[in-house]
Amino acid sequence: MESREISRAVIKRLPRYYRYLGDLLDEKVDRISSNELSQKMHVTASQIRQDLNNFGGFGQQGYGYNVAFLHKEIGKILGLDVVHSMIIIGAGNLGQALANYGGFDRKGFRLEGIFDVNPDLKGKPVQDLKIQMVNSLPAFLKKNPVEIAILTLPRGSAQEMADILVQNGIRAIWNFAHVDLDTPENVIVENVHLSESLMTLSYNLSSRNPD
Amino acid sequence: MESREISRAVIKRLPRYYRYLGDLLDEKVDRISSNELSQKMHVTASQIRQDLNNFGGFGQQGYGYNVAFLHKEIGKILGLDVVHSMIIIGAGNLGQALANYGGFDRKGFRLEGIFDVNPDLKGKPVQDLKIQMVNSLPAFLKKNPVEIAILTLPRGSAQEMADILVQNGIRAIWNFAHVDLDTPENVIVENVHLSESLMTLSYNLSSRNPD
DNA sequence: TAGATTGTTAATCGATTAACAATC
DNA sequence: TAGATTGTTAATCGATTAACAATC
Numbered sequence: 001m002e003s004r005e006i007s008r009a010v011i012k013r014l015p016r017y018y019r020y021l022g023d024l025l026d027e028k029v030d031r032i033s034s035n036e037l038s039q040k041m042h043v044t045a046s047q048i049r050q051d052l053n054n055f056g057g058f059g060q061q062g063y064g065y066n067v068a069f070l071h072k073e074i075g076k077i078l079g080l081d082v083v084h085s086m087i088i089i090g091a092g093n094l095g096q097a098l099a100n101y102g103g104f105d106r107k108g109f110r111l112e113g114i115f116d117v118n119p120d121l122k123g124k125p126v127q128d129l130k131i132q133m134v135n136s137l138p139a140f141l142k143k144n145p146v147e148i149a150i151l152t153l154p155r156g157s158a159q160e161m162a163d164i165l166v167q168n169g170i171r172a173i174w175n176f177a178h179v180d181l182d183t184p185e186n187v188i189v190e191n192v193h194l195s196e197s198l199m200t201l202s203y204n205l206s207s208r209n210p211d
Numbered sequence: 212m213e214s215r216e217i218s219r220a221v222i223k224r225l226p227r228y229y230r231y232l233g234d235l236l237d238e239k240v241d242r243i244s245s246n247e248l249s250q251k252m253h254v255t256a257s258q259i260r261q262d263l264n265n266f267g268g269f270g271q272q273g274y275g276y277n278v279a280f281l282h283k284e285i286g287k288i289l290g291l292d293v294v295h296s297m298i299i300i301g302a303g304n305l306g307q308a309l310a311n312y313g314g315f316d317r318k319g320f321r322l323e324g325i326f327d328v329n330p331d332l333k334g335k336p337v338q339d340l341k342i343q344m345v346n347s348l349p350a351f352l353k354k355n356p357v358e359i360a361i362l363t364l365p366r367g368s369a370q371e372m373a374d375i376l377v378q379n380g381i382r383a384i385w386n387f388a389h390v391d392l393d394t395p396e397n398v399i400v401e402n403v404h405l406s407e408s409l410m411t412l413s414y415n416l417s418s419r420n421p422d
Numbered sequence: 423t424a425g426a427t428t429g430t431t432a433a434t435c436g437a438t439t440a441a442c443a444a445t446c
Numbered sequence: 447t448a449g450a451t452t453g454t455t456a457a458t459c460g461a462t463t464a465a466c467a468a469t470c
Contacts, residue, residue, distance in 0.1 A: 079417030
């Protein structure tokens with residue numbers, strides 16, 4: 001779709017712009033300049049303008065940016081204007097917590113199934129779904145093509161499951177398992193390594209010790 | 212403690228080194244060169260050597276790095292050699308899921324309490340703890356000094372709670388709420404913005420469309 | 423029009439990679 | 447010793463910031 005390659009650093013900042021613009025929208029703010037926004041977000045105005053101009057000129061000289069318009073445009077860039085189908089693989093604590101979190105649904109991410117290997121969980125209701133067994137996954141995906149798989153599994157079984165998912169047409173994996181998955185180039189993997197995040201916090205706690 | 216300032220990019224990579232070294236340790240590998248490790252991790256050997264040398268010379272010319280030693284040293288740098296006390300604020304789906312996750316404990320993060328505002332949850336057992344009311348938090352923290360607070364709250368109440376936590380001596384916040392917290396400079400905030408991670412995935416799904 | 427603010431080019435800064443002397 | 451590989455300096459690359467002409 002895009003011809004130019006946008007740097008990962010820019011992309012990682014887009015959701016934050018989107019959030020601030022959504023807040024401004026709630027506050028009924030019509031327009032904002034890169035300078036005002038930069039003060040709110042604690043980034044440079046220059047960076048905001050550079051970032052946005054990767055995707056086109058959304059502003060107007062002498063005026064700034066129309067909040068509603070910019071919010072909608074960034075939403076489109078992030079693919080939030082279309083519905084994305086998801087399944088959860090691993091109905092443990094985290095898997096069930098994510099399933100029960102309603103927020104994703106509001107942003108256009110629709111949960112279509114939740115799977116586990118544990119037969120004790122078979123049929124257990126989670127939200128408006130029932131936990132299914134992973135051996136029924138291929139048949140399920142044939143009937144219901146799904147874009148995103150959320151992997152909330154122990155690390156030992158994550159790679160094997162990723163292979164199965166890719167074979168069955170999954171195009172993106174939101175990976176919560178503590179491993180780096182090996183997948184074909186056209187499959188998107190977004191990692192959430194919670195323990196690594198906590199270690200980073202721990203580092204700062206130890207090193208920035210003010211004593 | 213540290214005099215030189217280490218770049219955030221380097222710090223974010225340390226937990227991943229730590230993980231790979233832990234795996235090598237499990238595989239009974241004694242020594243590894245930066246070149247071998249670089250191939251495993253898909254980074255440059257140069258980056259590994261540069262990163263490690265921010266903290267001192269852990270290797271030996273002609274030999275490489277001793278896996279057990281390097282693993283232990285990085286653990287120390289990350290502050291994993293000491294026990295960190297934590298509380299969870301917000302005993303919703305995510306809060307309870309994190310409480311039930313045993314992995315943090317094994318890495319030296321000890322959960323000492325879990326709190327919520329919802330009176331229906333009062334006394335509910337989670338792991339070996341019982342959910343307490345947030346109004347008892349100041350008294351609790353006076354008796355039990357805690358380093359880290361895990362914020363798993365709706366965004367609306369997160370800032371207010373952060374203020375209370377800081378007032379009562381919390382030194383670090385692991386923030387799962389979808390807001391940027393405003394805290395004093397000496398308080399460490401590590402954000403886990405799950406919805407932003409999912410939006411990044413969504414972006415890649417839309418833009419890298421191979422069709 | 424004059425003032426404001428963008429879009430964009432140029433300058434700076436920092437992070438990554440390459441190269442190699444030091445040394446085990 | 448010769449070979450291997452680090453620690454570290456220098457070169458390159460990319461990202462951020464500054465500056466300003468374009469323009470609403």
